[in-house]
Amino acid sequence: ELKVEQNPLFLSMQEGKNYTIYCNYSTTSDRLYWYRQDPGKSLESLFVLLSNGAVKQEGRLMASLDTKARLSTLHITAAVHDLSATYFCAVDNGSEKLVFGKGTKLTVNP
Amino acid sequence: DVKVTQSSRYLVKRTGEKVFLECVQDMDHENMFWYRQDPGLGLRLIYFSYDVKMKEKGDIPEGYSVSREKKERFSLILESASTNQTSMYLCASSLLVALPRHGYTFGSGTRLTVV
Numbered sequence: 001e002l003k004v005e006q007n008p009l010f011l012s013m014q015e016g017k018n019y020t021i022y023c024n025y026s027t028t029s030d031r032l033y034w035y036r037q038d039p040g041k042s043l044e045s046l047f048v049l050l051s052n053g054a055v056k057q058e059g060r061l062m063a064s065l066d067t068k069a070r071l072s073t074l075h076i077t078a079a080v081h082d083l084s085a086t087y088f089c090a091v092d093n094g095s096e097k098l099v100f101g102k103g104t105k106l107t108v109n110p
Numbered sequence: 111d112v113k114v115t116q117s118s119r120y121l122v123k124r125t126g127e128k129v130f131l132e133c134v135q136d137m138d139h140e141n142m143f144w145y146r147q148d149p150g151l152g153l154r155l156i157y158f159s160y161d162v163k164m165k166e167k168g169d170i171p172e173g174y175s176v177s178r179e180k181k182e183r184f185s186l187i188l189e190s191a192s193t194n195q196t197s198m199y200l201c202a203s204s205l206l207v208a209l210p211r212h213g214y215t216f217g218s219g220t221r222l223t224v225v
Contacts, residue, residue: 009150033213033214035213035216041218041219042200042216042217042218042219043200043202043214043216044216045213045214045215048213088152088153090213090214096141096160096204097143097155097158097168098213098214100145100152100153101152102150102151102152103152
């Protein structure tokens with residue numbers, strides 16, 4: 001059974017700082033997705049990572065995938081308040097279904 | 111853009127009521143999913159469907175059923191609502207062969223409170 005673990009679950013950081021969110025998963029998969037959720041809203045797709053070594057960047061966020069280590073990272077560069085949200089990673093279990101991590105609630109303080 | 115529409119943003123129902131949550135997508139997606147989201151537990155899959163009249167149980171199907179009579183519509187049914195079904199319910203859809211490139215598209219969610 002595929003399990004997906006994110007850490008940290010809560011992250012409070014100051015504007016301008018860098019940090020990384022980690023997503024580990026338990027069985028082989030080469031398809032990983034990152035989503036963002038604002039309070040009271042639904043999930044919005046951020047990144048789709050489809051192969052070992054894949055790296056995607058959008059603004060201050062960069063996601064990477066290491067399928068051998070079963071690890072994806074979401075790196076935040078020079079955080080700004082607008083990045084405050086909950087971030088989820090999700091892994092394809094091989095049968096058209098995604099298994100989600102519990103989410104990382106990010107708060108960026110002035 | 112694909113649009114996934116959930117009929118209600120907020121619902122308050124009484125214990126024992128039969129509750130219907132509706133989800134409609136407008137891009138001819140084969141796959142549709144119902145999740146519930148609870149603090150500290152993340153998203154948990156309730157039911158999913160790969161085609162019309164087809165349904166499969168997810169990780170937490172107890173107390174729920176689903177209906178997919180048309181390709182664009184996937185309904186979640188709480189046969190007899192209980193307070194432990196108070197939650198945020200999220201519907202999602204995806205193309206059968208395009209999951210790798212696009213993942214899921216989510217609806218805006220329905221926050222259900224059972225009193």
